[in-house]
Every structure is written in structure tokens, then in C-alpha cells.
Amino acid sequence: MKTQVLLDFTTHRVVSLAFAEGHCHDFKLFKESIGGTLPEDLLLVVDLGYLGILNFHENTFIPAKRSKNHELNEEEKALNREISRIRMEIEHFNAVFKTFQIMALPYRNRRRRFDCRAELICGIINFERAMV
Template sequence: MMFDKLKAIKNAELLRLTGINEIVFKKMIEILKKEELKKFKNGGTPNKLTLENRLLMTLEYWREYRTYFHIAKSYGISESNCYRNIKWIENTLIKHPDFQQLNGAKSLLNNNFKDKTAIIDVTESAIQRPKKGQKKYYSGKKKKHTIKTQIIIEQDSKKIISSYFSCGKNHDFKILKDSKVKFLSQTTILVDLGYQGIQNIHPNVLIPKRKSKKIPLTREEKKNNKQISKMRVVIENIFAILKKFKIISEKYRNRRKRFALRFNLIASIYNLQLLN
């Protein structure tokens, strides 16, 4: 859909169509306009599509994950031109401070964070079977090749603070250790059963009690597990919001090297929309 047809659209409908609201859309246009002006100062041929249409095309690509060929036909351009436009939009946005928020692991060591609760969890995104290194990307849980994404959120604000990417074979707790994220001792960490052993490296952890055949859970332990699950549901809801963009929920067809960039852009959009 071309941008001219969206001028009279309601904000709620724009959110359903593109995954972002009107305020964030305008903010992204401002960022892109500044970069395009710098580009034209050095010369260059004007683009066939307006900046609004190019951004809309990129959002449609993330939201619907159609092929470059199908999106190019919708906008009356070539497939290669569609790819170049989307790549320029992504590369431009990721350089802006508003879209570099997920490099904020250092903020976890800030004194302002010491009495807060951080929730950690991992989600998996299916990928096409790699030509090399198939074993390290094969997830026994999902029975397919995947990329695992670890995110850390602050419970009260629901803001995504940090992300880390790993192969599908790696266990959740190993991914946390590989990410080398550090926390203040006063920070409460909330995790699921995939992080057994975290109690040995951090003093303040909320983790469910694992049941066994010989030693069933007591009523109090079941109640405590249920309470932890209620607190953890926040991060599951965030994963559901992020995965409205089909590019990270469906099988990822592109080269894996741009997956992290695209996930971080979508997560940054989520953070921006918390403020607007």
C-alpha cells in the first residue's frame, strides 16, 4: 500500500498495518530525512519513491515478511532496488541513538538499578538449514534449526535493556554466561527453570522450584512457583508483541548476519512506543 492512501488512516489502523504508531513513524521519518539531506549534499540521483513510501515498504517487509520480489511489484520498482532501499533504511536507523538502546547492559551496573527486578528469557526463531555448522544451530527443543535471542527487561518499566544472540543448540543458562552480562548484587533476577545454577553466581534470584518423582512440591512451593510465573508473564507478552513482526516469528530466509540488526530495530521500536 502506498503512503498516499494512508494519510486519512486512523492511528489504531496504522498500528495494525505496520506495527508502529503515528508518533514513532514521524520520528523515524525525521531521522531518515536528516541522513538523506547529507547524502544529497554530495550529489546523487533522487529516489523514485518518497521517503515515506520507502519506510512503509520496510515496515511491510518486517511485518508481513513477503519476498523482495512481491513487495517490489507492489511499489512498481525492481527487486534489487527494493532490497537496496530496505537495507539503507535499516542501516540508517540502527546508527541513531534511539535505535541503539539495546546496548544498555552497562546500565544494569548503575546504582539506579540496584533495587529493581530484571527478567531474563530466551526466544527462538527458526532459520533455514545452514550449509555449514548445522549441528550448532539445531535446537533439540524445537526440532529445527534456530537462532536464540536472549533479552533482559526491567520489570516495572517493561523496557528491553539488552539483547544477545546465539545458536539454537546452546542452553539458556550457557547463553547468559556467554553474554557476560553483570548485575549488582542488590538487583533481583527473575528467571525460569532453564537457568538452574544461576543461584551459584548471583545471590538474589527468583526461580521456580523443580519437582521430582520422589520429592513432590509442597503446597507452599506450588504457590511460590505460581507467583513467579505471574511475574514472568511480562516478558512472554513482550515476545508476543515483537513477534507480530513476522520476520522474527516465521522461518528466517535471509542471511543470518542481519538478523540481530533487524531484531534490535524492532525491539527499539517497542521501547520507543512505551514512551509514546
């Protein structure tokens, strides 16, 4: 099971969840679940798993990709560092999310209940973050 989380950086809370069964590419899950429903003024910060997202949502920060023929210059490296600093909040959320072992291990229960359980866990995390 694959879970995609949309976080609000101002409140550090979960805004939206999307799920896919089995192996699914990040960008494909984004297109199928959220796709064109995002407001244009919303700022997205994503990783390189979302190459091609600029065709769907222009207000997006995606890291510059290095290739064999194109080395990154200092400006691109600085931009990648800033994006990594912002994305660190997502990685912190993933760590908290996976402290619940049902999300860290392969899911072996009924699949139709997975989304309910993941939403409950996100609700617990949102509640804890609101209390701080």
C-alpha cells in the same frame, strides 16, 4: 537463531539482548553474554531453563522443581505461582516481539544482520511502550 531478552519490570522496556546461532541452552547463552556483569542488587526472575544460575547471581528467583521423589508443598507452589505472574510480562513481550514475522519464522537472511534487526524491533517496542 536464539534471542535472549532482559526486561526491566518497572518500565517494561528491553534492557539487553543476547544472540546465539543454532540451538543453544538458555543458561549457556546467559553465561556467555551477560554472565558476571550483572550488579548484585539486580533482581532476576527466570524459568527452569536457568538451573544453576544461583551460582552466578544470588539475587535470583527460580521456580521450585518437582521430581518423582519430591512433590511440591503448598509454599513452593505459591512461590511458583508468584514467579509465573511476574514472568507473564516476559511472555507478553515475546508475543509482541513475534508479531514481527521476521522474529516468529525461521530466519533465512544474512545472520550478521539478525542482531541489528532484532535490536531495531526492540527499539520500536520500547518506543511504543514509552508513548502509552
